[in-house]
Amino acid sequence: MKAQIVFINVFFISLLSFCQVNADYILKRVDENMYSENRIVESSMTIHGRRSSRTITSLSYSVGDSKTYTEYLSPAKEKGTKMLKLDNQLWIYNPSTDRIIQISGHMLRQSVMGSDLSYEDMMEDRKLTDIYDSEVVGEELINDRKAYVLLLKANVSDIAYDSRKIWIDSERFVPLKEELFAKSGQLLKQTTFSDIKKIDGRWFPTTILYKDMLKQGEGTEFKMLEIKFNQNIPEHIFSKAALRQ
Amino acid sequence: MKLAIKLAYRNLIGAGLRTWLNVIVLSFSFVVIIWMRGVMLGWDHQAKNDMISFEIGGGQYWHEQYDPLDPFSLNESNAKVPDEFSELIKSGDLEPILIVQGTIYPLGRMQSVMVKGINPNQTILKIPTSKLDTVVNAIPAVIGGMTAQSSKLSIGDYVTLRWRDINGTFDAAELVIVDVFYSNVPSAEAGQIYIDIEKLREMMIMPESATIFTFRNSEADWIEVEGWRQKSFKELTKQVDNMIKTKTAGQSVFYFILLLLAMLGIFDTQVLSIFRRQKEIGTYVALGYTRKQVVGLFTVEGTMNSILAAIVGAIYGIPFLAWQANHGFTLPIDASQFGMAMSQTLFPVYSIGLIFTTILIVMITTAVVSYIPSRKIAKMNPTEALRGKLQ
Numbered sequence: 016m017k018a019q020i021v022f023i024n025v026f027f028i029s030l031l032s033f034c035q036v037n038a039d040y041i042l043k044r045v046d047e048n049m050y051s052e053n054r055i056v057e058s059s060m061t062i063h064g065r066r067s068s069r070t071i072t073s074l075s076y077s078v079g080d081s082k083t084y085t086e087y088l089s090p091a092k093e094k095g096t097k098m099l100k101l102d103n104q105l106w107i108y109n110p111s112t113d114r115i116i117q118i119s120g121h122m123l124r125q126s127v128m129g130s131d132l133s134y135e136d137m138m139e140d141r142k143l144t145d146i147y148d149s150e151v152v153g154e155e156l157i158n159d160r161k162a163y164v165l166l167l168k169a170n171v172s173d174i175a176y177d178s179r180k181i182w183i184d185s186e187r188f189v190p191l192k193e194e195l196f197a198k199s200g201q202l203l204k205q206t207t208f209s210d211i212k213k214i215d216g217r218w219f220p221t222t223i224l225y226k227d228m229l230k231q232g233e234g235t236e237f238k239m240l241e242i243k244f245n246q247n248i249p250e251h252i253f254s255k256a257a258l259r260q
Numbered sequence: 261m262k263l264a265i266k267l268a269y270r271n272l273i274g275a276g277l278r279t280w281l282n283v284i285v286l287s288f289s290f291v292v293i294i295w296m297r298g299v300m301l302g303w304d305h306q307a308k309n310d311m312i313s314f315e316i317g318g319g320q321y322w323h324e325q326y327d328p329l330d331p332f333s334l335n336e337s338n339a340k341v342p343d344e345f346s347e348l349i350k351s352g353d354l355e356p357i358l359i360v361q362g363t364i365y366p367l368g369r370m371q372s373v374m375v376k377g378i379n380p381n382q383t384i385l386k387i388p389t390s391k392l393d394t395v396v397n398a399i400p401a402v403i404g405g406m407t408a409q410s411s412k413l414s415i416g417d418y419v420t421l422r423w424r425d426i427n428g429t430f431d432a433a434e435l436v437i438v439d440v441f442y443s444n445v446p447s448a449e450a451g452q453i454y455i456d457i458e459k460l461r462e463m464m465i466m467p468e469s470a471t472i473f474t475f476r477n478s479e480a481d482w483i484e485v486e487g488w489r490q491k492s493f494k495e496l497t498k499q500v501d502n503m504i505k506t507k508t509a510g511q512s513v514f515y516f517i518l519l520l521l522a523m524l525g526i527f528d529t530q531v532l533s534i535f536r537r538q539k540e541i542g543t544y545v546a547l548g549y550t551r552k553q554v555v556g557l558f559t560v561e562g563t564m565n566s567i568l569a570a571i572v573g574a575i576y577g578i579p580f581l582a583w584q585a586n587h588g589f590t591l592p593i594d595a596s597q598f599g600m601a602m603s604q605t606l607f608p609v610y611s612i613g614l615i616f617t618t619i620l621i622v623m624i625t626t627a628v629v630s631y632i633p634s635r636k637i638a639k640m641n642p643t644e645a646l647r648g649k650l651q
Contacts, residue, residue, distance in 0.1 A: 122332065124424070135428075172427045201432035203422065229420055229432070231368030 038149040038165050044188035046142070048217045053078040053248050057088075057241040062130045063233035071128055072240075082253045083137075093128065097258045105134060108258035115258055130235040131204070131225045135175060146171050147179065157182050157191040158209070176203070187211060187218040202228045215244045264553070268561035272568065275529070279565065282529055286522040286569035286622070291577035293515050294618050298581065298608030299589055300508055305609050306444070307500045307601035313386040314443035316496040317355075318478035321345075321488045323471050326359075328447065331374060334361050335426075338471045342485050345473060353477065355382045356470035358460050362423040364435070364453065366411040373407070374452050375423065377460030384476045387448070391439040392456045398434035399459060404449025405442040406596050413437050421453070426465045433463070444603040446596060503600055519622065522569075523629045530562050530633040541637055542645030555634045562630020566623045584608050 054077055061070045071093055077083040083100040087093040095110035105118040118125075123135040143149070147167035155162055162182040169177050178200075182192040189211055195204040205228050208220035219242065226234030251257060272279045312318070326337040341349065341356055348354035358377035363370055378385075380392040387402060394400045398418055403411075413419060415437055422432040435453065443449055461467050478493045534541070544554045588605035595602045 124332075169429075172429070175424075175428060175430055177429055177431075195430075197422065197430045197432040198425070199431055199433055201420070201422075203430055203432060227370070229363075229365040229368075229422060230370045 038151045039144060041163055041165060041183050041188065042144050042149060045183055045190060048189050048219060051244040053246060055243045055246050055248065056239050059238045059240060060130060061236040062128065063235065065232060076248050076252050078248060084252045084257065099253065099255065099258055101253060106255060106258060115255060131227045132235060143167060146174055154185065155182060160191060161185045162191050189218045189220055204228060214242055264557045264560050267557060268564050271561050272564055278529055282525045282565050283568045283572050285525055286566055287573035289518040289522045290569055290573035290618065290622060291580065292518055294610060294615060295581060295584060295608060296511055297614050297618065298610045299606050300504055301611065301614060302607045302609040303602060304500065304504050306603055306606065308497050310444045310601050311497060314445045315448040316493065317384045317474040317476055319475045319493045320491045320496060321473040321485065322491055324487050324489055326471055331361050334359055338466065338469045339487055340468050341470050342488065344483055344485050352383060353475065355379055355384050355474045356457065357472050357474065358457055358466065358469055359471040360423060360460065360464055362421050364411065365420045366413055371411055372451065375460060376452055376454050377457035378454050380456050384474055387454060388439045388441050389454065394438045396436045398436040399455055400438040401435040402439045402441065402454040403437055404452060405440055406446060406449040407452060408440045415440055423463065425463065431463065445601040446599050500601060519625055523625060526562055526565055526626055527629050527633060530558065530630050534558065534633055534636055538645045541640060542642050545642040546646060551637060555637050558634040558637065559627060559631045563623060563627040566626040570619055581608065581610060585610065
């Protein structure tokens with residue numbers, strides 16, 4: 016009897032640790048797909064309003080998660096606006112005023128160009144495995160693709176979303192859907208990833224739809240028109256001086 | 261002088277319709293000016309009373325970082341309740357209010373709000389906070405009529421509130437509207453939601469914190485507390501004073517036009533009198549009146565128009581002004597859109613000072629306007645005047 020109890024305990028502890036390793040393994044595989052040394056992305060962001068939609072195109076250069084330089088290409092109203100993110104600092108250059116403004120503190124919580132994304136959402140560069148405890152809670156079919164369902168619970172206090180639920184394609188290891196929850200468990204935002212393509216040997220979602228679940232509307236669609244990984248990006252791009260050029 | 265007044269009165273009455281036309285126009289100016297100034301005074305009283313009742317009490321302490329015009333800085337605008345305030349809070353003479361930023365989603369629309377945590381048992385402000393003690397399956401909340409109108413919420417409605425706690429972590433919960441109050445004070449109503457302060461402190465993980473403190477009594481002894489700024493009643497109502505000052509200055513143009521019309525009539529009458537009554541002027545001088553006395557006689561005659569106007573104005577003005585004081589003047593446009601503490605119906609207030617200053621200003625103006633054409637008399641040749649020759 017005693018041996019049986021010990022066996023059952025060992026079995027469950029092993030199962031739990033397997034699940035833990037499994038979740039970390041899945042996230043690591045996702046990182047391998049999503050993370051790159053650097054990348055150049057030309058993208059369009061379509062903000063669906065209640066009455067109309069508007070599309071903003073931009074060109075971004077990024078190195079890891081710490082450095083990003085973005086220049087808005089259209090529409091004419093936004094053209095020439097540039098954004099520079101260096102670690103946890105963010106600057107915006109507005110060509111009409113010819114001024115560089117640092118976005119900090121509460122301003123980071125504002126929406127980016129009226130979209131469902133905040134500057135803070137863009138600034139988050141900590142790895143999910145560093146700030147969340149993850150576990151696999153099941154498997155589901157998402158758009159006919161088998162997906163692991165991972166539940167992430169925050170293990171730090173200074174974080175925007177207390178928990179997340181991520182659906183990861185079990186073969187390609189790319190996220191298919193993500194839900195962001197409030198502390199109370201209320202669903203706040205949903206992100207869906209689609210148009211998954213193999214680029215430079217890695218699977219990558221080229222369309223991302225961000226949706227504020229408390230708000231009516233169709234959300235903000237982010238389409239990557241062209242993406243290049245591991246390019247030779249000159250260092251001077253990631254400087255404040257580059258914003259005025 | 262008595263004779264001059266008697267003569268002036270007889271001449272005025274003798275002029276008949278011409279006098280009464282002047283008097284009616286002038287009386288109209290009297291009534292309108294007193295009414296308009298009364299409306300302004302009534303607005304001043306109403307705005308300050310409503311602000312005391314619903315927002316500022318007898319004065320406030322603000323956290324040094326608090327700026328009501330910058331809602332984004334609210335997260336840094338609070339601190340623990342200082343020990344110096346403990347006794348006043350316990351006695352109910354000082355109420356802490358915690359203010360944080362939040363977002364509500366009425367009918368799926370996103371709307372930024374200021375969430376105000378307030379003691380449900382407070383009695384300083386007339387906000388129906390006692391309803392916050394209601395036991396329901398959501399957080400009980402009280403809103404102002406302006407918020408109810410803009411978010412289309414009414415009593416019994418549920419709405420999702422999203423906020424970020426002190427660590428910046430998102431949280432959301434359902435609110436139930438337990439009461440809607442109407443205060444005429446946009447800064448107490450528009451975009452504001454009132455919930456129990458203890459609940460808000462728990463939601464924000466900010467125990468014993470507050471953003472502002474409201475005094476019951478404006479005569480209270482102010483104590484210097486580090487990190488908190490004193491805001492006297494006068495300072496908090498300065499905006500109303502400035503607005504009324506601006507509006508009064510704008511109204512002065514209207515008073516000026518009204519008086520100008522009335523004075524034009526009096527000036528014309530005076531010029532005509534002097535022109536047509538040259539023989540009379542000559543006779544006065546022949547009888548021993550000095551030129552100065554004759555000028556005085558005509559000036560008194562002109563000024564008497566304003567006295568008659570005051571009497572005529574009183575006949576129809578007192579009932580009208582009294583009726584307005586009781587029923588008020590309802591603005592034809594939505595007063596809540598002005599962003600000021602202003603009720604839809606303004607009740608004029610007429611002080612003794614207001615009535616006397618108005619009468620005095622009109623009388624002095626009439627006297628000056630009557631005197632100007634009368635100066636011509638001083639230059640008249642009495643012999644020529646007696647003969648009625650044009651000069």
